[in-house]
Amino acid sequence: MGAQPENVIWEPSERWVRGTKGDVTVVDSRRPILVWEPGRPVPLYAFPEQDVRTDLLRKAARPPTGRHAGSTVFYDLEIDGEVTGNAAWSYPGDELAGYISFEWFGRDVLDHWYEEEAEIFVHPRDPHKRxxxxxxxxxxxxxxxxxxxxxxxxxxxxxxxxxxxxxxxxxxxxxxxxxxxxxxxxxxxxxxxxxxxxxxxxxxxxxxxxxxxxxxxxxxxxxxxxxxxxxxxxxxxxxxxxxxxxxxxxxxxxxx
Structure with missing residues (x-):
């Protein structure tokens, strides 16, 4: 487990995680990490850039401020001309450099998320929760x-x-x-x-x-x-x- 600036906590996961929008698989990773941001009771996934369709991401036209533990780099997602603003972001600091996370809870950025062959909803399941x-x-x-x-x-x-x-x-x-x-x-x-x-x-x-x-x-x-x-x-x-x-x-x- 490692620590980022602003008390971001993370740990590796061995689950195979995929995210799709329409017929397009945007994320396909067998080496995701779980990230806990300060003030958020549930974790998020972050993925190595190599496991993300980065060709579908563009630097956000109107990036938000004060969200996701100080992240300043946000991305819009564009598929077949449809643009989803601020769909993804990367964290500051060296430890999570090269990882990308996607909005999930409260926003339908991607249509479906899967752990192995099971669809999951709302947010990733916390391995420390029963x-x-x-x-x-x-x-x-x-x-x-x-x-x-x-x-x-x-x-x-x-x-x-x-x-x-x-x-x-x-x-x-x-x-x-x-x-x-x-x-x-x-x-x-x-x-x-x-x-x-x-x-x-x-x-x-x-x-x-x-x-x-x-x-x-x-x-x-x-x-x-x-x-x-x-x-x-x-x-x-x-x-x-x-x-x-x-x-x-x-x-x-x-x-x-």
């Missing part, structure tokens, strides 16, 4: 505005490093008459695609999209398939008769 879905017999109740919307003794507890425990509840233990579907769809690199979300439909005001489900989760968390979880940050969880404090997490800003 996600464990464990069936339990604990008594879990969920209240919204003082009304019980879920009550189960057969939850699956999902433990994810640096995030609150999530309580996934069987559908038969949910009062769906108090919820309304919203059609929101999100992706997670560890759990897959959540294609079902619900908002509160009972008395009083409550935050939108407070509950979700993964109908077809990734194999590592198959125990949560079809179960319903609620944002602890926006509802009240009673665990074995004890009312839990609402946690503060990166998701809290969704409900502020």
């Amino acid at each position: 996600v464990d879905a464990i069936p339990s017999s604990r008594h879990v109740q969920v209240e919204i505005n003082g009304t019980v919307v879920a009550d189960t003794r057969a939850p699956v507890l999902l433990f994810e490093t640096q995030l609150p425990t999530r309580y996934y509840i069987p559908r038969e233990d949910i009062r769906f008459g108090l919820l309304t579907p919203t059609g929101l769809r999100t992706q997670c690199p560890y759990k897959g695609t959540a294609t079902e979300y619900w908002s509160w439909a009972g008395p009083g005001d409550a935050a939108a999209n407070v509950a979700w489900s993964y109908p077809d989760p990734l194999p590592a968390v198959r125990e949560i398939k079809g179960l319903i979880a609620f944002y602890n940050e926006a509802v009240d969880i009673i665990l074995d008769g004890e009312r839990l404090e609402r946690p503060v997490s990166p998701f809290s800003e969704l409900f502020s």
Whole structure:
């Protein structure tokens, strides 16, 4: 592991990583590195220049400032006349000289990313992070505005490093008459695609999209398939008769 100026941390990865846009493979690397920038909770990939279609990159016409640990060299991506501004960048300093990283989280610069033959979403999976879905017999109740919307003794507890425990509840233990579907769809690199979300439909005001489900989760968390979880940050969880404090997490800003 090495250190860059401004506390950038990196380590090599042995995963085969590819990124594509349309029919074009822009990145194809068997020697990527994972980079952690200060203030970012998730890693990014960076790739040796030789593993990137640098012929598709141009010095950015309008490079941003103050992004990606002081990088001053940004690149636009041009494929078949279509230009994606500030799609990639290189880091300052000697240790990461010759590496290029691509925007990913929150921007669809490339259409698909793969580790080996598995497609990955949102951001690279952190090798120092665990996600464990464990069936339990604990008594879990969920209240919204003082009304019980879920009550189960057969939850699956999902433990994810640096995030609150999530309580996934069987559908038969949910009062769906108090919820309304919203059609929101999100992706997670560890759990897959959540294609079902619900908002509160009972008395009083409550935050939108407070509950979700993964109908077809990734194999590592198959125990949560079809179960319903609620944002602890926006509802009240009673665990074995004890009312839990609402946690503060990166998701809290969704409900502020």
